Amino acid sequence: MAITADQLGKDEYVIATMRTHVKKLIIPVVFLFAIAILLGVAIALFPASWQPWATWIAVAAALIAFVVLVARPALGWWSSTYTVTNRRIITRHGILTRVGHDLPLRRINNVNYERGVVDRMVSCGTLIFETAAGQPLLLPDVPEVEKVHVQITELLFGDDEDD
Structure with missing residues (x-):
């Protein structure tokens, strides 16, 4: 269940939407x-x-x-999604009761990823978003985690190189 246009803010657009890896x-x-x-x-x-x-x-x-x-x-698995927009990271999960979490990009201080042995074999991993609040947001089993990591890093820190 992907994010629809009416769930986005003004001038906000989706960069990537994914489910957890099919290994689940x-x-x-x-x-x-x-x-x-x-x-x-x-x-x-x-x-x-x-x-x-x-x-x-x-x-x-x-x-x-x-x-x-x-x-x-x-x-x-089917009802859980991760969505990256130009403004936030959106997670949604739940079958009967939907639970959502939005993390504004401006609050993210650092982005890391972890890939275990099995994760490397199936091309997925865990994205870790660190904020000033100290409680990291973990997104487990993100498909092609390295590509998603690069996309998010460019969103967050891409303008820093121009200075």
Whole structure:
């Protein structure tokens, strides 16, 4: 759910909008396959005398597991966005209750990023925005974090080189 034009201020425009890296969906996909395999094995191994109730119970358990382990994390990933405008960093997340955080660019003193081994393999990382308030804003699993870091650094400090 990207930021719409009516959510932007006068003369404000979007530079980049992204979701967290798709690596967040690896575990839910593994659970999806595990649920499907377990359901198939359970239905195949149930004695005929347990049918059809055992099948219905297994399907109900699989649906509950699917909602908790697959659908909820996938919807959380889908509904979470990071947006960079020419004035602020905007984060939005939440499925039923939307939570947002806006950080004006003028409040940012420093921008860093971290990339672990897995992050380097999948080309993502964590952006860290430091402010004078001392509480950094962390944006985990930003795709192509180095490119985003350069874009934000140019926004913040690009005019300093002209002086």
